[in-house]
Amino acid sequence: MAEPHGSTASGQGAPAGAGTGGGTATASALLEVQGLTTSYGPVRALDGVSLRAEAGRITAVLGANGAGKTTLLRTISGLVRPTSGQVLLDGQDITRAPVEAMVHKGMAHVPEGRGVIAELTVDENLRVGSLFRGKVGREEFDRVYDLFPRIAERRENPAHTLSGGERQMLVIGRALLARPRVLLLDEPSLGLAPRIVAQIFGLVRQLVDSENLSVLLVEQNARSALSVADTGVVLNLGRVVVTDDARTLAADEDLRHAYLGF
Amino acid sequence: MSETQTPTGEPGAASDDAPSTATAAANASPARATGRRSFLPRLTLLRHLLILVVGAALAVLLLESTELNTNIKLGNVAYLAVAAGGLTLLTGLSGQISLGHGALMAVGAYTTALMLDVERGDEPPSLFLVFLAAIAATTVVGALVGVAAARLHGPYLAGATLALAVGIPGLALYFSDTLGGEQGITVRPPERPEWFDNAVEQLSGASGRGLNDKWVAYIAVACLLVTYFFLANLMRSRMGRTWRAVRDQEVAAELAGISLGSWRVLAFVVSAAAAGLAGAVLAIVVQLAAPGSFLPVLSLSLLTAVVIGGLGSLTGALLGSALLVFLPPWLIDIGRDVFDMEEAQASQASFVVYGLLLVVTMLFAPAGLVGTVRLALLRRRAARATAAAGGR
Amino acid sequence: MEQFLSLTLGGVVSGSVYAAFALALVLIWRSTRIVNFAQGSMAAATTFIAVAVIDAGGSYWLALVVALLSGLVMGALIERVVIRPVEGGPELNAVIVTLGLFVAIQGIVALVAGVDERAFVPPFSKVGYEVREGFTLLSLSPNSIWTVAAVLVTMLALTALFRFTRVGLAMRASAFGQEVARLLGVRVGRMLTLGWALAAAVGALAGMLIAGDVSFVGPTFMDTLIVFGFVAAVLGGLDSPIGAVVGGLLLGLALNYVRGYLDDSLLGMASLVILVVVLLVRPGGLFSTTAARRA
Numbered sequence: 001m002a003e004p005h006g007s008t009a010s011g012q013g014a015p016a017g018a019g020t021g022g023g024t025a026t027a028s029a030l031l032e033v034q035g036l037t038t039s040y041g042p043v044r045a046l047d048g049v050s051l052r053a054e055a056g057r058i059t060a061v062l063g064a065n066g067a068g069k070t071t072l073l074r075t076i077s078g079l080v081r082p083t084s085g086q087v088l089l090d091g092q093d094i095t096r097a098p099v100e101a102m103v104h105k106g107m108a109h110v111p112e113g114r115g116v117i118a119e120l121t122v123d124e125n126l127r128v129g130s131l132f133r134g135k136v137g138r139e140e141f142d143r144v145y146d147l148f149p150r151i152a153e154r155r156e157n158p159a160h161t162l163s164g165g166e167r168q169m170l171v172i173g174r175a176l177l178a179r180p181r182v183l184l185l186d187e188p189s190l191g192l193a194p195r196i197v198a199q200i201f202g203l204v205r206q207l208v209d210s211e212n213l214s215v216l217l218v219e220q221n222a223r224s225a226l227s228v229a230d231t232g233v234v235l236n237l238g239r240v241v242v243t244d245d246a247r248t249l250a251a252d253e254d255l256r257h258a259y260l261g262f
Numbered sequence: 263m264s265e266t267q268t269p270t271g272e273p274g275a276a277s278d279d280a281p282s283t284a285t286a287a288a289n290a291s292p293a294r295a296t297g298r299r300s301f302l303p304r305l306t307l308l309r310h311l312l313i314l315v316v317g318a319a320l321a322v323l324l325l326e327s328t329e330l331n332t333n334i335k336l337g338n339v340a341y342l343a344v345a346a347g348g349l350t351l352l353t354g355l356s357g358q359i360s361l362g363h364g365a366l367m368a369v370g371a372y373t374t375a376l377m378l379d380v381e382r383g384d385e386p387p388s389l390f391l392v393f394l395a396a397i398a399a400t401t402v403v404g405a406l407v408g409v410a411a412a413r414l415h416g417p418y419l420a421g422a423t424l425a426l427a428v429g430i431p432g433l434a435l436y437f438s439d440t441l442g443g444e445q446g447i448t449v450r451p452p453e454r455p456e457w458f459d460n461a462v463e464q465l466s467g468a469s470g471r472g473l474n475d476k477w478v479a480y481i482a483v484a485c486l487l488v489t490y491f492f493l494a495n496l497m498r499s500r501m502g503r504t505w506r507a508v509r510d511q512e513v514a515a516e517l518a519g520i521s522l523g524s525w526r527v528l529a530f531v532v533s534a535a536a537a538g539l540a541g542a543v544l545a546i547v548v549q550l551a552a553p554g555s556f557l558p559v560l561s562l563s564l565l566t567a568v569v570i571g572g573l574g575s576l577t578g579a580l581l582g583s584a585l586l587v588f589l590p591p592w593l594i595d596i597g598r599d600v601f602d603m604e605e606a607q608a609s610q611a612s613f614v615v616y617g618l619l620l621v622v623t624m625l626f627a628p629a630g631l632v633g634t635v636r637l638a639l640l641r642r643r644a645a646r647a648t649a650a651a652g653g654r
Numbered sequence: 655m656e657q658f659l660s661l662t663l664g665g666v667v668s669g670s671v672y673a674a675f676a677l678a679l680v681l682i683w684r685s686t687r688i689v690n691f692a693q694g695s696m697a698a699a700t701t702f703i704a705v706a707v708i709d710a711g712g713s714y715w716l717a718l719v720v721a722l723l724s725g726l727v728m729g730a731l732i733e734r735v736v737i738r739p740v741e742g743g744p745e746l747n748a749v750i751v752t753l754g755l756f757v758a759i760q761g762i763v764a765l766v767a768g769v770d771e772r773a774f775v776p777p778f779s780k781v782g783y784e785v786r787e788g789f790t791l792l793s794l795s796p797n798s799i800w801t802v803a804a805v806l807v808t809m810l811a812l813t814a815l816f817r818f819t820r821v822g823l824a825m826r827a828s829a830f831g832q833e834v835a836r837l838l839g840v841r842v843g844r845m846l847t848l849g850w851a852l853a854a855a856v857g858a859l860a861g862m863l864i865a866g867d868v869s870f871v872g873p874t875f876m877d878t879l880i881v882f883g884f885v886a887a888v889l890g891g892l893d894s895p896i897g898a899v900v901g902g903l904l905l906g907l908a909l910n911y912v913r914g915y916l917d918d919s920l921l922g923m924a925s926l927v928i929l930v931v932v933l934l935v936r937p938g939g940l941f942s943t944t945a946a947r948r949a
Contacts, residue, residue: 077837103839117831120823128827131820132839178838359746361753410930416745417689418933420753421884424691425929428881429922436919558877562757569750603765610764610873617758624751625739 030055030214031076031107031182036085038068038075045071047238048085053182058208058215060229060246062222062260068238069218070112073184076216077102077109089182103132108180110171112187112218118160122151122170125159129174136177144173147203165196172200176207182214189221197221201228222260226250234259306498314491321483325476326466333472333479334547335587340482341543343583344489346567347576348536351493353565354574355502356529357509358411362423363537364560365430368551369403370396370541372434375447375551382450389452389481389546396542397535404534405527412526427561431553446552449545452478482543489536490576496532497576505529559613566616570623572630581631589615656789661914662907664793669906670805671867674860675883676890676898677809681853683892685829685846686741688748692732692755694880696854697861699759700725701871702767704862705774714777721858729854733847741846756880764873771875776800776866801863808859809899812852816895825849878922882909885929891939901940 031053038046046068053059061069074080076087078099087095089105102109117125126144130136145152148169154162162170168188175183185204189197205228208215219225226232232249234241236259242249249255256262325333349363373396378386386392407426411419434441441447454477462468462476496502507515508525516522545551567586571578590612597608627634675693682690690696703724704717712720732755740748778796785791816822827835828845836842864879865871886905890897905928912924932940 099836100839100841109837111834111837115831115834117827117834119830120826124823127823129838131824359749410934414933417749420749421689422929422933425881425885425926428878429926432919432922436917562753565753606769607765610761610769613757613761614765617754617761620754621736621751624747625736628747
């Protein structure tokens with residue numbers, strides 16, 4: 001249902017100038033996951049995972065391949081159903097809500113593998129992102145194009161002609177058109193050159209600060225992720241190993257060696 | 263990345279020869295029979311021989327204890343089951359679908375009819391030779407189709423073989439001078455040996471005009487038994503295992519040096535041979551080869567028999583074929599007596615039932631009749647084993 | 655030369671019907687990766703409903719509307735009830751379900767309407783125009799013009815729907831990226847239902863047109879059309895609506911030459927040969943691009 005949207009988001013024009021909403025430091029988490037357990041047949045991909053993601057903050061979920069990171073996001077957005085546990089958004093239980101309803105509740109999920117719809121043009125991809133909101137003004141699209149000038153040049157091209165970095169920009173821009181309060185990002189750095197990764201992470205940081213977004217960032221590239229995140233959650237074999245301040249985690253050499261591979 | 267979308271399945275419910283999630287093509291007879299049989303394949307052969315003998319005895323009993331009318335119907339069951347057996351090997355084992363088996367039967371039937379044409383005055387060749395020729399001709403056509411089919415899958419293969427089913431009857435019309443056009447070719451009934459009359463008289467005391475139909479029914483049932491004996495051994499053999507690997511583990515099979523294409527073609531060829539024999543038997547049972555007998559709906563009926571019986575199971579194919587023969591008269595009676603329909607119209611009810619059975623089977627019991635029962639048995643055994651292990 | 659001209663025009667007419675039928679198959683294939691083998695039976699059923707309307711005194715046009723509407727309803731119902739459970743499952747299961755529907759619906763039609771073929775009066779005259787003194791183009795009649803025009807208008811309407819409307823965009827998104835579309839809030843299930851409904855309506859149109867073209871209807875009269883429609887769709891690559899249209903026209907021409915220069919009875923074989931050659935030489939269809947296509 002139409003949630004009251006953060007007033008900071010309605011500020012038109014370049015988002016960079018808008019004031020940071022993160023200063024309020026509320027204790028209540030926007031997105032909260034409690035004891036989430038998900039199984040694929042006999043295999044437990046998630047085993048009692050709990051975490052919180054707050055407004056204006058980037059929460060990075062880290063861990064090796066197979067740690068359950070992608071499953072966590074897929075369970076949160078309803079693509080996979082958990083065997084137990086809860087997902088709360090603003091304190092409201094959304095564990096069993098249909099996938100299609102998530103954007104209505106203010107949560108956007110950018111899936112792994114840069115989920116562009118290859119057969120549609122760049123512009124059509126963006127339009128799909130705003131379909132559920134009914135009529136959306138042209139200026140909102142222009143804002144996304146301002147944010148990502150590289151895809152603006154290619155708006156009439158089919159999405160399968162884009163490069164990896166451009167696709168990532170497109171899907172993030174598309175998610176923004178849903179005007180989410182919570183953004184789930186699955187491995188945005190996958191297969192991208194370090195320069196592009198830095199560029200994209202910088203943009204995400206900027207958006208979080210200006211729009212008071214809450215981002216749950218799943219990454220294997222722990223070094224880059226921790227450099228941009230506020231909080232880090234380390235997963236191993238479906239369990240949370242540690243949750244702490246991002247800088248603290250990055251400084252913990254033993255942890256880095258054991259779980260983060262850098 | 264695609265992770266499996268179905269959480270929660272029951273771990274270790276079924277043993278490895280019956281998949282825990284039943285799919286249409288996952289119901290083949292066990293490749294590696296448990297324990298004792300695995301290192302003594304000769305026992306499998308002996309077991310099949312025993313089943314063959316028992317089956318033959320049962321067949322004689324059945325044919326002698328029923329009326330002539332039923333004899334003819336059993337002959338019909340036999341040739342449908344021969345074709346369905348071939349289709350079972352193809353779809354159940356190798357995982358390829360064919361809607362063209364009715365057309366392949368037509369090839370066998372027309373070969374037979376050409377050799378046993380009533381209008382030919384000369385001494386007819388022996389039935390054995392005729393059957394061999396029918397099988398050979400169909401095998402050639404089957405190999406041609408198989409080469410194309412090996413590169414297709416799922417809906418593409420279904421569409422291509424459906425085109426075959428629609429196309430082949432047209433040939434009989436186009437070459438109407440040799441193939442008799444719409445009327446088809448009337449087939450001369452096979453000569454029955456004297457010993458048969460004596461034997462039947464000894465057994466059930468039957469004699470007279472109907473004996474010819476009885477002889478034909480015996481031939482049909484004999485063909486069925488021989489075909490199933492052959493197919494059963496093939497399915498349990500190393501070849502059967504290879505086909506299953508080609509179906510379920512494409513990549514692994516290819517890495518193991520198995521040529522997917524040739525094995526698919528081979529499956530089609532074996533399956534076509536069975537369809538050819540089925541067509542030959544059909545020709546002598548109904549004593550006619552005409553395009554009207556080989557419409558696409560025949561192929562679809564065969565598919566029905568195979569699917570509802572249980573893909574990959576010969577027992578299922580036989581049960582399914584029996585249903586194809588015994589269900590329609592029963593439905594026609596209902597249509598005529600209860601709904602006051604004409605016979606031709608009432609006969610359509612059986613197609614409604616076939617179609618609905620196909621849909622319902624796929625939705626609720628994709629492993630088919632035999633597969634579902636087998637799966638349930640395996641589950642129960644596994645549950646009991648777990649309970650016993652836990653109790654200790 | 656005159657025969658060639660006549661055959662060519664006739665090929666365009668029957669080709670446009672194949673194109674409509676192929677389009678119906680493509681609409682469904684794109685969104686659910688299922689070839690709806692029941693399309694022919696479904697079209698036969700809707701045509702018989704139209705015949706019932708005409709028998710009750712309704713006009714051809716009323717009957718056409720009823721046929722299209724019943725196609726919409728039938729398509730939606732079938733998708734919801736029996737197709738939904740096999741969507742995304744093993745492809746053989748879906749094939750067998752649509753084949754089951756093929757047999758069942760055909761049986762129901764025959765059970766209700768009888769097995770005999772019946773006459774069907776086309777809406778316009780089938781007498782060919784006399785293009786010049788003593789030369790009548792048999793294949794160019796008011797009814798053949800109506801047939802081609804009806805298909806053309808349908809194509810344009812569908813193109814407009816997909817290109818310019820929000821529902822059309824949602825349908826394409828659902829077809830090409832189900833999961834992504836769901837994450838973006840598109841009600842994919844509804845879009846798939848709508849796709850089946852539209853496809854069945856297009857199939858219903860093809861049924862009405864072919865019935866007018868051959869002047870009769872029967873429970874099995876669409877059996878060959880499902881094959882021709884499938885071949886036409888494969889010619890065009892199964893994924894592309896435009897490909898389906900071009901494929902339909904090409905097949906119509908090819909088959910009409912076979913009909914004219916050889917014999918009617920070879921049409922099935924000819925379509926099989928065309929299909930096999932295309933599948934072996936260009937499995938992605940005549941116009942396949944190197945874009946992200948699943949083989």
